[in-house]
Amino acid sequence: MSTGLIWFRNDLRTQDHEGIAKATDNHDRVIAVYCFDPRHYEELEIGFRKTGKFRTKFLIETIHQLRNNLQKMHIPLFVFQNKPEVKIAELVKEHQIDTIYFQKEWTDEEKEVERNLKESIPDVELIDHYQQFLFHPDDIPYDSFDELPKVFTEFRKKCEKKTEVRELLSNSKIEEFEFVNDTKIPSLKDLDFNEFTTDERSAFPFHGGEDEALKRVEQYFFKQRNLETYKETRNGLIGTDYSSKLSAWLANGSISPRQIYFKVKQYEKEIKSNQSTYWLIFELIWRDFFKYISLKHGNKIFQLEGIRGKSHDWNDDNETFRKWINGETKEDFVNANMLEIAHTGFMSNRGRQNVNSYLAKELKHDWRKGAACFESLLIDYDVHSNWGNWMYNSGVGNDPRDRKFNIKSQADRYDPDNDYQDLWLK
Structure with a gap:
């Protein structure tokens, strides 16, 4: 019986997820892992912790929701407060895992974790994939990242003209199986933060997680129809609805840019298409552009x-x-x-x-x-x-x-x- 492992990073969702799609297609049993990496909570030179209390709380909420959604698919999520390269190597030995699926990253800290992992489990197949883009790297009209233009407008126009957004991925069903998983999702206190309440003035009073991201899309697009005026209101400063506020869910991968793109397209088809609906896609392309600039220039961005x-x-x-x-x-x-x-x-x-x-x-x-x-x-x-x-x-x-x-x-x-x-x- 073949067992695959999905290593979650900044791709904390169950829909439109290449790792889940491939793992459920190729294996009888699939397990998943997420690590609260202690290196992400170290103190920076400026005296702040690398990950502060606000993002940590949002992340904890996200992992709770991810575990629940994976459970419905018969995929147990193991959660550790440790380095991924340490805990994944242990899981591989314990559960005879033959393949690991994970989202491809390219900045130095993430690449170092991957190198450490490969060294600790040389006989396991590692399959990585890009899934954080609107325009997939294999589809953009450039032969190499070195050819990417310096200016956004040139990149946008060429990609809009020549690149199709890939369709959303779907998952195969796997049978339920017996599995002992007593790992615990850490609390704020476990990560050395005090509990806190959300400031009533906050423009972002939302909770983390895939379900919350989809709920926000439904609310902002279809219930309130704020998408129609996004271009006019996006420079606002007060309140929850001057902009889509999807950035936090996009950042940790609770929702994919493609999911948002196709929801915009649905809105344009069923309700209204205007400059504002296009402008939300325009902002997703900006997000892509900065990822491609980072791919092209590496450490120069730091x-x-x-x-x-x-x-x-x-x-x-x-x-x-x-x-x-x-x-x-x-x-x-x-x-x-x-x-x-x-x-x-x-x-x-x-x-x-x-x-x-x-x-x-x-x-x-x-x-x-x-x-x-x-x-x-x-x-x-x-x-x-x-x-x-x-x-x-x-x-x-x-x-x-x-x-x-x-x-x-x-x-x-x-x-x-x-x-x-x-x-x-x-």
Whole structure:
């Protein structure tokens, strides 16, 4: 009897999942594993933990839902608070696993885990796959990642013209089997965080998990029909519905970009198609673009000079950085946004652009410390989008114009009555 193992990473769903589709097709029995890797909770140089309390809570909720949904498919999910390369090697020996399926990652930390795993179980077949893209890497109109353009618009237009979005994957059924699984999903306390309640001002009061992601799509698209006005409202600052808020579920893979794409297409066919419905797909293509930039440039996305290799006179004054983090700068609009992320783990796209530009362009501070701060605090942290956007707004990435935001005019335009600043500063 053949047993396959699905190693979950940032692909925490049961639908449109290549690992599940292949494993249930190829094996009589399938088990799954997720590891709360202690390296993800270590302290960064800036004094923050790599994964903060907001994303951790969202992740715990996600894993509970994943376990329940897998159980319905007769796939037990083993959960460990340990390094994946350690616990997976143990599972392989214990359950005579012959094949492991997992999502392909390419940044250094993830690749190191894969190397360690391969060394510990050399005789097991490892099958990896890309499933975090809208446009699959095998389908884009470039022969190699080196050919990818520097500018988003060129990438978008070429892919829209020449690349089809692949259909959603489906799973085969497997028979129920006896299995002892007494592994426990850790609590916030187990991961050295205190319990906390969601701030009532939060623009992201949602829970983690695949079911919650699908519920949000249903609500935002079909029940409230907010999708129709997305392009007009997406620069909002207050409340749950100025934007789709799908980023956190996308970041940990509770929903795939293809699932969202086909829901938009359903909406356009059944209800309405306009600039707003297209704009949500446009944003999914932006997300793809930053992943491809990361694939092309590797570790350059983490370097001070960025992918442009551009030198600046950076300031590294700790007091300046502390004031930015704590919302104690000369700009109330920046301060309000920094207080929002500190209290909720979320910040609007407009806010992110402004606080990034202010740190890098006005204070001329090492932008990577800002990116690391976001890595810790954000519920919706995605390595490629986060570092790609920070480079872009700091003048060392994919923005050919190298713009600097005028914070006061931005505040006047997007918060003309000071409602947002009053919400966080009073």
